[in-house]
Amino acid sequence: MSMNNLESQNVNHGPASAGLSFRGEPIAALATAPGAAAIAIIRMSGDGVLELIKPFFPKGQMNRHKARVMGLGQFSDPSTHQMIDELMFVCFHGPHSFTGEDSIELFCHGGPYIVNRILQCLWMHGFRPAQPGEFTKRAYLNGKLDLSAAEGIKQLVEASTHQQWMAARQLATGRFAQKIEELRSVLIEAMAYLAARIDFPDEGDTQDVDLALVRSKVLRVFKSLESLERSYASGRVAAQGLMVAIIGQPNMGKSTLMNTLLGHERAIVTEIAGTTRDYLEEPCRIKGRLIRLIDTAGIRDASDRVEKLGVERSLTIAQEADFVLLLMSPESSSSERAEIGALAQQIGLDKCLKILTKSDLGRPEWACDCLPLSCSKGEGLEALEDALVVRVDGFIGQLDEEPFLSSSRHLAAIQMARQDLEAFFEAETAGHYDELLAFELQNAARALSGILGGVDVEDILDKVFRDFCVGK
Ligand SMILES: Nc1nc2c(ncn2[C@@H]2O[C@H](COP(=O)(O)OP(=O)(O)OP(=O)(O)O)[C@@H](O)[C@H]2O)c(=O)[nH]1
Ligand SMILES: [Mg+2]
Incomplete structure (x- = not known):
């Protein structure tokens, strides 16, 4: 191997590092969430956008304007000259912008009519709608950020909990x-x-x-x-939340617990054993922690083919989950309890929490090592939520100052x-x-x-x- 080979290894990342700067077509899109709001931000980027934007504003307004300084302008439809909105704007000259290209941001009144009118005008006069992630992709192509940072930006935008923010940041x-x-x-x-x-x-x-x-x-x-x-x-x-599986025999109140933790009726609940036949997964925030709750089909020796497949899935999910809630009720027979005990051994006791559901119907002595819970009375829910929080924090607490994989x-x-x-x-x-x-x-x-x-x-x-x- 020669030193030349080594030098070719030792490059920065992204095409821009090879001396190519990416100059894309002019694009425009709403950068804030759709719907009525005090302000909406419309973002534009690409080759020639600083020229293209001029006809939308009174003559000379854009010429006089400095980069990276906010200005007040009157945005008009160039076809009719009708003023659509008085708004604030900022211009960025590439490469000193998020995308590395010439860019503009408009801060208009956030009504859906105004936003749509402005976008329609832009799309009629030289801009095209941006594709998902296109601004960040251009930033990557121009060497403004590496690919992992681009992924991080997406996760930052989506983060709804402190733990996701940590991973994204x-x-x-x-x-x-x-x-x-x-x-x-x-x-x-x-x-x-x-x-x-x-x-x-x-x-x-x-x-x-x-x-x-x-x-x-x-x-x-x-x-x-x-x-x-x-x-x-x-x-x-x-980044993705704690995967928590709700496992147990039919009719133990698994789906009821799922719905209670979610705060809405996601899963069907009936008194018929075998109601849930496939698993259901839902994200759920508990005391600021992200949890992926999974309701499963009740474990039993099913004769029905579909139910049998559902039970197989339940057992696989129990193995894969980060934490397993094993549900029994005062009506659980001794053989059912033995089956749950064996399952707990198989999964690993430290990964399981035994729960006695329907505790409003009684608290048998055999259930002394279970967390008593009654969804109908709202008892034990606080203790369960605390146990989930401890679990999440047990994982997250291990993330020190060092970068980690997510x-x-x-x-x-x-x-x-x-x-x-x-x-x-x-x-x-x-x-x-x-x-x-x-x-x-x-x-x-x-x-x-x-x-x-x-x-x-x-x-x-x-x-x-x-x-x-x-x-x-
Ligand atoms: N008394 C009482 N009944 C409950 C409680 N939680 C659930 N139930 C009842 O138990 C029955 C079964 O509830 P589900 O939530 O459907 O049980 P499941 O474990 O999901 O059952 P499968 O989907 O068949 O495996 C329903 O009639 C519920 O109303 C509770 O805390 N107390
Ligand atoms: Mg169910």
Whole structure:
């Protein structure tokens, strides 16, 4: 491997780093939520937008205006010259804008009629509607942010709890990317040492020392990757919520509990055993924590084919969940209780909370280790909510100041990089050529680049930006 190869590895991310600046067609979209509001923000970006906007305002109003300073203007329909709204506006000259292109933001009165009229006017005169995430995608294409920061921005916008905000912020601020970049640059350094050994093979004594140095650098990265991988268990809960499964035999009040925690009638409840046949998943905020509640089909030896499949799903969900609520009622038979006990053992006792539902009907002695709960009387709900909060905080509390993993895309890349480093250690132990060692390091570095968006990104880009909202 030559030093030229190394230099080509050592690039910033995004096409802009290759000296290309992205100049897109003029786009316009509402950046704030639709509906009536005091103010709405309409955002425009692209090639020539500062010229295109002029006919919408009185002659000269835009010419005199400074970049990044708010102005007061009268927005008119250029076809009829009818004034639509008096509004505030800001112009940004690329590259000093969010997208890196020339951009404008209009702060108009937030009525749906005004917003639609303005957008229609813009779309009639040179602008086209923006696609979901198009502004952020342009920012990425212009090197204003890396791909993980773009994902973070989307999550920041969607965050409804402190835990999601924490996970989104470390991405959006670039703190996570910085960590990845640090690890990648240590690998590049290690590759540089290997390259020196390859290019100057006759330096004699220094060879072994150099390889030990390479090994120690790679080991440092490997340990960091392992610790990032471990952080995913908590990071996932922060970003996506705690997965809580409600499990039990039919008629234990699982769906009733789901509805009670949600505060609305999501699941069908009847006195007929076997009412729920498939699982239902709903996000739920409990005391500011995000929880993914899953109501399941009651576990029993079902003869009905559909119900049987439902029961299989319940058991799978019980295994996959972060926390399992195991429901029994005063009517539970001893064999039913034994079945739940066995299931708790199988799942892991520390992952389960046994609950006695319908506690208004009685509290049998066998239920002394269960949390008593009556949805009809509202008893025990506070204690259950507290138990859920403790669980979430148990995960989140482990997230210290260090960057952590919260996305499955990033997890896959980290795992791939870790496997490449394992292959490096194996090759090194087996005494393989330096070229092969360098190849493994290069693969690992490339996997890390994928997080930031450096390599083979087209399909990743589509996936990342597809789910954005319009105007972001
Ligand atoms: N007395 C009393 N009845 C309850 C309570 N919670 C639920 N029930 C009743 O128990 C019956 C079954 O409730 P569901 O919530 O449908 O039970 P489930 O566990 O989802 O049942 P499947 O979907 O068949 O597995 C209904 O008639 C509910 O009204 C409670 O706290 N007290
Ligand atoms: Mg049910």
